[in-house]
Amino acid sequence: MPVGIPVEIGNRGQNLKTVEEIKTAIEAAVPCARVEIARNPGPSAQHSLLIGPESAIEVATFLQDDPELALDFLSNVTGVDWPDKEIAEKVKVTRQATKIINGVEQIVDETVEETRKRLEPGFLETVYHLYSMAKKHGPVVLRMRTANRTDRVELPSLTRVWRAAEFQEREIFDLYGIVFEGHPDLRRILMWDGFKDHPMRRDYVDPDDYEYEPTAHDEVLAKAHAHKTETGATPAPEGAEP
């Protein structure tokens, strides 16, 4: 019986440094850089480096220019949306309670378990997969995070270091709403210019103002009809069933 071929995990070149070594190298070259290692628990073991946006361009330039790393090829840029998470935790709380013990009312300490809800703020993230064409190794994965998902969604653009990011960052801007500062031509790329929302976000709601079925009927037609009468844009077509 032929033996199954194990998947080549993480296809790293022989001379590629580990994430820890890359982190040390970055910290030595760019002293003010914030670098953390984000572990990947899966079998692919492609760990990533979470870098602070304020020194991202210096770090990127270093990674590209360093003769040992020589990460000259930016393969993939993408966004990830991590919405606000409500985490329910059980906390032990000690409080004073009045109890009747042996017929006498007494104040005693009592420990109870309480479920508390904590809101972990969400953020948007960009992921960069870097390879080296000169040294033929990779990938090195970089990540950057925005401060929140609503009004502080700026990240520095790496288009000036790797031009490969030009269209991909435009796509992230379009679909996730991350604003890349310093991008030479930041416009929507897949959706049309007048479009408002960012469709790849987890909390995106489909618009109801168009009939997305070729022959709209039932629910879809009712939805479109409701939208039209609500906005008062066009009167309902004659004979349209509500």
Add this chain to the structure above:
Amino acid sequence: MTSSATDVALSAARQEGWNRPPVIEPDGEGELLELAMGPHHPSTHGVFRMDVALDGERVIRLKPVFGYLHRNHEKIAENTSYLASMPYTDRLDYFCSLTNNWAYALAVEKLVGQAVPERAEYLRVILAELTRIQNHASSIGFLLQEMGASGTPLMYAFREREKILDLFENLTGSRMMCNYMRFGGCRVDASAAWLDATRKVVAGIPEFVDEFERFLRTNEILMARMQGMGILRPELAVNAGVTGPMLRASGVNYDIRKVDHYGIYDRFKFRVPLGDHWDIYDRYMVRMLEMRESIGILEQALKEIPGGPVMDPKAKIRGFRPKPGEAYGRIEAPKGELGFYLISDGSPNPYRYRVRPPSLINLTILEDMCLGHNVADVVLIFGSVDIVLGEVDR
């Protein structure tokens, strides 16, 4: 068109010395003509638009516009199970559905650490190389179509492509939407008769390539219009993330089959053709030579293919839930590096599903290659990039 504010930002960015397209000044005589080529233009390979500014015949600005086929493939895949996206990957680059299948299967196999039986790996290589041959043949056919050789060269290519598509149909049930690969192997086994039929088709391909080359290689019109046209410097190609035959025609030796050795590509002997003039003619020639190398790989694979299962018996199909983690898997698709990036949160659906489309990223430098050329050459330069809009727009 871009607003004046964007124009100012653009010129400022260019002065800073980024790897941006050069600024071509009009010669000052006459007016600029702003022209939208597409989205319904015979040369645009589908619904693609180029907003060009022309000074006479000379292109001084070019902006690619796309998204007409956008259906948010990634969002659809995030709302469904891992396996259910497999047939949908066929629709990305609909010329090369089998390599799309492979790239996706490879990414998921990396995500869960799934092994693949040897026979399945051989079948994958055979199908991927057949795909590469038919893609390169038709892309050269389309390129000549754009040069004005209407129909005939394309039909020569399509005649050969049809033989390969018949093989695909025989094995997978569909000519173009094959949906053949699974996580941990392939869907069905190939019969001995199918392998024999494939050997017969492969034995006939060199004759086709010779014939095709004899007609084209030294054709005077072809040489006059392709040589020295649409030059892409290697530094720019690497910086702009260009991959595939485009990159190798610029003289950069980077073939993912050689670099990553994904699947079983380390077992085959083949060479990586490289260009040294970096122009359209080199791109055409690299594709021609890659077809010849693919024939070599096919011959080796068809000789060595072992028996055995085509699916890992331990592979999970129902209730497939990868453990939390992420993986980026990539292959050398006929058009360039096709990658899939997946994040799993332990649920049956991928938390993040991303396609790295070679067609889209290879378009980044379209403006750089076209500036200063005549508008008739733009069509040709665009044709030499070899894109499919199903993949650009996703």
